[in-house]
Amino acid sequence: MHCHFTSPRWQASELPGGHGHLCGIAWRGAARLGPADLGELVDPAVDPGRWRARLADLNGFHALVRHDASALVAAVDRIRSIPLYYGVADGRLYLSDDADWVRRQVGEETMSEAACTDFALAGYVTGRDTLYRRVKQLLAGEALVARDTDTGLSISLERYYRFSHAEVPGRGDAERQAALGEVTEAAFRRLVEVADGRQIVVPLSGGHDSRLVATMLARLDYPRVLTYAYGHRGNREAEVSREVAARLGLAWTFVEYSETAWQAVAATRAYWDYQQWASGWHSIANMQDWLAVKRLTERGEVESGALFVPGHCCVTGFVPPALFAAERESRTLAAGELAEALRDRHFVLRQGEGSQACFHDQVLPRLAGSYPLDEALSADAFLQAFVLFGWQERQAKFIVNTVRSFEYFGHDWWMPLYDREFMAFWQHVPLRWLDGRQAYVAFVDREFAAVSGIDTPLGNAAQQSRRSLRARLTRLAAFRRGPGARVKRAVKRLVPGLARGNTLASGGRFPPETLERLRARGYSHNGVAAQLFLERFS
Template sequence: MNPDVSIHLYSKFKPQKINLGSFNIYLNGMPILMGEKVLGYDWIRKIYDEFEHPHFKSDSALKLKEILENTTGSFSLIFRDGDDYIIASDVIRSYPLFYGVYKNKVFITDNLEEFQKENGSFKVDYKKLIEFCSSGSVFNKGTVYKDVYSIQAGEIVTIRNNNIISDRYFELKPKESVRYRNLPELDYIKEFDSILILIFSRLIENHPDVNRWIIPLSGGHDSRLVVNYLYRLGIKNVICFSYGTRNNEQSAISKKVAEALGYEWHFVEYTDTKWKVLHTSGVFTDYLSYSWNGVSTPHIQDFLAVYELKEKRILREGDIFIPGHTVVPEDAFNANTQKLETREEALEYVFSKNVLTNKILKDRSSVFTELQYMYDNSKTTPKNFMGYCDWQERQAKFISNSIKVYEFFGYKTLQPTWDREWIDIWMKIPAEKRVNRSLQFLMEERRGLVSQLMNIPYANDDHKESKFSLKSILKRGLPNYAIVLLLRLTRRGVVLNEGMNLVYAVGDVTVKNLLDPIEDFPDQVLSYYKDIMLRYTYQVDSNVLTVLYIVRRLLDGKRN
């Protein structure tokens, strides 16, 4: 092995190490060749057979790209042949990998926190740190550390002679097909339904040893889609759960769905006392360290629920989680995005959707610079740029990163709604049927859902702020000190439905108390968030607090 390149793997699920001839391969997850029953080790063997071809040496990354373009499933891959290394991620970055230069040597790892414990701390890139505080993410391949990078969704990175070359084998860009332009409505519905039947049938067949399927079941469309297709395929060993404050809308609907299908259902109530236990035990901060990796905000929404279900032994060894995620969220493909006509309009719109506060100005933020780079390199259109950015940054780095919760507690996860065949049909249909997921909702209504679910409503997930809401009125008419006082008196400030305002509510603690000493935060970050410093933690969005809390811990580590 080249002494200038080292591999450091710490994941709770150790990758398979496969040696074939002169090749060393580290495989996490299960890649599946579309259209064939070739998966896991057999998929690796196919790569090996292809790479044994005499033309391999001159174009290894291109050959792998051809194979990955026809591969689905959740996986990451490290491939070594002599001094050449290739690392690759699936289309949603299920198992993130990182690479970079440390002490003049190239390294590859799956956990930057653990790497630093063994090898020493990286230098912080404060420009990237401010970017993280601005948006909850470090854009493109960056991390908050100097000379350290994250693999992106659908990316292949080749390390050869200490040169690092990146290529994409997949990008989320609509490529509307003539075949789908004028199909009768019923044909669209049949095709959507048949693809989901194929995907879930394959998922079940490929995991015969599963104990139970664990479904975080909300009141929305995507998790209901998951339980619906498991039920249609005759699967009985399903456990559903929901969480939040008592009698919240999401959980009430979740319970109705589970009961209608005869599935076991559990509810975990969120309280400030329970969150305090997780803080004082250290398990919460351990999870944050495990999941953020200098790139994106850890997903904490169902952390307490999974912790409690495991403590009560409701969850068992061999259980597999299936969260319901969406390929085309309404925020990314909607009427507003379809009005965008120019590069400038697209950048303005996407910037406004990717900053955590309106105090962040584009001409002073690296977020806007990174979005410009992303737009120009993606070669997408103004109408589709929001969808592209949402896939690369929010879905891959935040939503899909939620599976780190299940991994942290020792459970595997599958993401069937990010199967390539499901993605591909979404990208091929006409824009008007993709916008606001109208075709999916039509399919559910006309064909997809079993009769037991047809009359159960969906939760209103928008929580859009009315101009007559308390919060809106306060924003328009009062100075900040008065807003702070009234919010304290009313104990309001964020949506309470799922109890996420309780995550950092460990007593009557202000944001400043949580983050002190705030003097060592970058001045630019303090200017963004000065208006919330005197508010109680339960009055501030939990994802914003998570971003700032992580930075506080990072700065503490640099001081010690």
């Protein structure tokens, strides 16, 4: 068994008969663990049932490995914030935080066609697979156990945690709201302890998640906070971001995005090196923060050792409305509705009949082994499966993977809205609390009003931007090809607001002819990014 760790965040310790390795921070109760504590936490020589619950009790963001001469346990946290990859060749196990190192050890040169289909439609590869057939990834809340036996290498996978929904009855809304306030404050006090006086840097969008982060830091009177926004100058999200920071008394800065700025960095080797490294061969790199972190670092506004705190959050806002209607009417959802809901939410980087056929013919058979796609489901069962997919796939592999951009420029990070206790609270709320995130939004608005002293809700600027007339018109297929595309170009010359494109000016990341060709074929911007990644690295 061979281990290879590349991140400087790994700590190592000698254990009786072996070694312990810990990356990140792990708490068990109030005790912060070190690599020397892994001997009491997990033991590859005994039944995993004896230590599985201890892994589930951990808080923080971490990956851990304990091994001796003949056995190994490796685990990622409940959101897989620090990925681990593995592969087997010639009876040997290779384990690393570097997917490409594993690929080279197992001698894999050709990408899997099935995995490329996932990647092109969703932006990530589902399940334990990566783009390379013999390079695997641990899922969120999972541990790998490997043993050298008389008959050869034995590997098993132990799922110690799943983010599932099960309402706890007998609690009123007032009691739940009070409990939400308590777990939120506890999560942010843990953040303050981790920060330990360092500068905290908050990507402050126009939405509610990062607003809650900023609000809680202001409420706890943390002394060194920098918030920032980015995009084209004058965008609505940045305006709301600046207003939120001003009302909370927090420092704020802005990084201007333009197609020209993206074109300049897209021509550099670092741009592609980052994407290949951050992808882990399983996901497109989430690039929207990368340019801002680069600029802030170069400008010296982010201090050495700073802690970035994004608003990534476990409270989903993407549950299909049909589920809530079924719950109110006490009826089941028909067989096949879960498959369509997953497609409509997650496999949308390419549109059109060909993409739908590709999903049904190639993706669904792979998902059918893990999800009840051909069954009529109650509202609760439907929610369980839908939320499980969103947490295990999109959140853990794409959204949370944004933290790689902070690491790439030498910074630290923390995600308080994925705190263990905060997640546990939202696993047990009534279904109606998840309808449009209404209960969560109301909580954030109340907290913000209490700290800022201003009661007028600011809404969700990101959502408003997506629903604007300009955004809707520019997404229409009729404006992506032929005469419609020519009309759009003419209008952009006459109307400066349209010429700026989307808030992130991300069209500048791609060659203009390639962007227009792929957009005309139904690719989203992330779809274009996925396609160009596959073309470059396959």
